[in-house]
Amino acid sequence: MRLPNDYLERVYAGVLGKLIGVYLGRPFEGWTYQKIMDELGPIEYYVHERLNQPLVVTDDDVAGTFTFIRALEDYGIKPNLSAEEIGKAWLNYIVEERSILWWGGNGNSTEHTAWLNLKKGVPAPHSGSIATNGQGVAEQIGAQIFIDGWAMVAPGQPELAARLAEQAGKVSHDGESVHAAMLWAAMEAEAFVASDIDHLIDTGLKMIPSDSQIAKMIKDVRAWHKAHPDWRDTRQKIQDNYGYDRYPGNCHIMPNHALMIMTVLYAPHDFQKAQMIVNTSGWDTDCNAGNVGCLLGIMNGLESIAEGPDFRGPIADRMLISSADGGNSINDAVRQAYFLTNLGLKLAGQQSLAAPKNGAQFHFSLPGSQQGFRPLTGLDAASGVRVGNTEFEGSRALTIEYEALGPAQSAIVTTPTFSPREMLDMRTYDLMATPLLYSGQTVKARVKGDAQNHGAIEARLRVRVYDGRDQLSDIDGQTVAVQPGSEAVLEWTLPDTGGQPIAEIGIVVTGTGRRADGKLLVDYLRWDGTPKLTLKRPAGDGDFWRMAWVNGASFFSKRFKAAFRIAQNRGEGMIIHGTRQWTDYQASGDVMIHLGNYGGLAIRAQGLRRYYGARVTRDGKMQIVKVRDEDTKVLAETAFKMEFDKHIAMKVSAQGPRITFEADGVSVTAEDTSADALHDGGVGLLIHEGALSSNEIRIGGV
Missing domain, CATH: 2.60.120.260 (Galactose-binding domain-like)
Structure with a gap:
């Protein structure tokens, strides 16, 4: 596969286009066209200040897009990545009712419904199927809003992009929602090598059934576009024939996909005009504008974004990706562009790009980049x-x-x-x-x-x-x-x-x-x-020291005497601190288990279901375990008498393949030289169906 010469810059433009669209549309998400016109007028530029909101915010469109693509990294960079593997990534990176998804309730939020199915052991694609959840739930917009990453790792390969988007979409959705995701992903992939919008739409249509509702709707929108020079007339036709009132749920795929197709027909090479049209049209504005922005960024490049008002300056590449891998959350468009480009190069059987400037976190190597400065x-x-x-x-x-x-x-x-x-x-x-x-x-x-x-x-x-x-x-x-x-x-x-x-x-x-x-x-x-610090409750009554931990437990309050006290109602809970830059290090502290089947420390934690655990158990064992998805493998263990409400002096260290765990003078060591060994990640406190506390955790070198 011959990749575009400017592949990296086009990915960067796609990421920026996605961010700009999401941040433009987010403040008035869900508004109708009439409400937007009455209260804001045509959306020519950012309106967040008029609505007293921040510009760069957490949003499911951004977090999901740039988190779920990591399944390629976690389960093998391969064209046949499965829905089941992507579903496993959901369980590792999503913190229940706290990150990525709209947690609107079972049967209300399609993604929440699918996550509950995954948690119950229903694997993807059954987790998102019509047979499991019903057509109304399965055909909401969500499959489409997360697909841009799959297209950007498949430049000029629309079939591959559509297949990956299909597998990702089926984790949570089915039917017309997945058709829309496949079509748009194919369009974005083809946009790396072609710039005729009708060709891109035809390419997308080849990926879905010709008798699908999405295909029929696109035929109608194209006809209206030819008949009406003014996009507002076509928008009215969409509202009359494909409006929200015709579909179940609160954010169906059909009306929103229609607006996206309309937008790129009327403004295929004008980034600012396209953003004005898709945002002024209303409904799911951040989702629609994000997908449109990514497509036009890929197709027309960085120059097209710069032709209108300064969309890039206020954002300055900033991106928030809320997930259980907290070190990935404070991010930027440059970092993501390199990550996606390297995935795409590996998928194409080519060598990754060298890390700019010997791996500097901030290197400013792409045109106009500020990396948050x-x-x-x-x-x-x-x-x-x-x-x-x-x-x-x-x-x-x-x-x-x-x-x-x-x-x-x-x-x-x-x-x-x-x-x-x-x-x-x-x-x-x-x-x-x-x-x-x-x-x-x-x-x-x-x-x-x-x-x-x-x-x-x-x-x-x-x-x-x-x-x-x-x-x-x-x-x-x-x-x-x-x-x-x-x-x-x-x-x-x-x-x-x-x-x-x-x-x-x-x-x-x-x-x-x-x-x-x-x-x-x-x-x-x-x-x-290696960091050298003591994690503890600092002086004062602030909250950010506690919010610096990813909270994957049922309960984590600063109001207890101990700095860190967590409780888990069902299954395993943990809190995590640190980044994937942490490789060889040690963590130590006094840990007290108040109730639970096991508890202790985690090291090299890469989410909720990928870590090494150093734990003591209620049935008298001290263990080093490796957790990957639903599998927990005991790497080493010995006898240990665990007592509730008693301090246990714990220390765990990771150095190369060797993991060492000490508890009250008892020591156990394991080595993991397997192909799926964990080489980096943060520290955690973990408990199973009970409560645990510690006053401080010390981090240092080994």
Whole structure:
């Protein structure tokens, strides 16, 4: 398979198009056309501020799209990935009633219904079938809204994209909903190699039954498009013939798919106009606009997004992916574009792209990329600071432009490394996240002063940390002088933050004379090393220290005396902290089991159903187990007398294939050299049908 020469950039444009569409449509999701026209008028640009909402929010369209695609990574990068395997990924990454899905209740929310089936042991595709859930539930919109990733890993391969989308869709949906998903995925895949919209639609139609309702509806919309130059007339025809009143449920696939087809017919090469049409038309605006945005981004590239108003600047690549793998939650479009492109290359039998700039987390390698970096405002922050992107040494770099800097004011730019404060104002979807960056790790950033700079400047690294009142406090690294045309590497080992999460990292630029004007280029910013920290309840009555744990337990409250007390009503519950960057490390602390069949620590946790467990059991055993999906394999065990309400000094370490567990002086060791061994992931506390507590968990090297 010959891949497009600009495959990576087209994926990046598709991811950005998806984000822009979702964030445009999210504030008025579910509104009718008439309500939008009465209260907002045509949607020409973001309206979140008019409705007093954040712009970058948690949303099922984003979280599901960029989480479920990880089944390829987890179960083998192969064209025959099955619905059953994707369903297993649902159970690993979805936190019940807290992440990704609309938790509207059994029989109300199609995805919630399917998740309950999976949890009961009904595998996909039966979990989402009409036979299991009925036609009304199975044919809502959800199969379509999550499909963009499957298309982006199959460029120019519409059959493969349609097949993957079909398997993914059947986890939760059936019938016309799956037909719509297959058709749109095929269109997006074909958009990598063709730009005629009628050809794309015909390509999609080849993937579904010709007598399907989706196919009939598309025939009608095409005819209306030819008959009516004004899209508003076609929109009225859709409302009259395919409106919500004609279908069961609250968000059926047929009306929304009709609006998407209408939009790309009227504005196939005008990103801004397409977003105006699909959002102004109403109904499931974030879903429809996200799919349309992804398709047009892939087909027309980054330039098409830039032809209208500045859609990219306010987003600055930011993305929130709420899931049980909390280290993946604070994300950006550049990181996702590389991830999807490498999956696509491997599917095509080709070699992955090398990690830019030796694996730096922030490398700014794609045109216009900012990876979340934005100017700060405040008492010591200069106004008029601009963040951009420019060519630099054969790649690209972030630019920080400043004017009239003196010692009293600074140009400050930061990017999120944990949940932003505005998450407290988000509605509907929780954000399950853990920080990306930790005490004990070493941060490096290479910077260069532009040769045309006027006046000398100093630069330093800064982290912003939540305090005891959930306000952000600043901690700065050492200041380094940066002369015009010279470069420097800012380096800093992050200090102990007292158990509080690091929310942002950035760079501060300060003038050293009366005035400095110019530009600082940031080649990369990275961090390395094993964290060294103590997770505990910090001073104050804030919440973010606790929200830095993915909560996969029935109950996790800060009101108990112990910092961490969790309870699980049915089955196994756990809370998780850390990222996939954690590889070889140890975790220790005193753990008390108040009730339960087993409890203890998890290490290298990659979700709720992929981890190594170091646990003691009610029936007198001490075990190291490997959990993968529904399988729990005991790797090592010995006798251990477990008593309720008694502190147990526990320590678990992972080094290469070796896992060691100590509890009150008793030790057991196991090695996992299997092909599916877990090599990285965070730490967890776990309990089975009972309660467990600990006052602190210490993380360090082995």
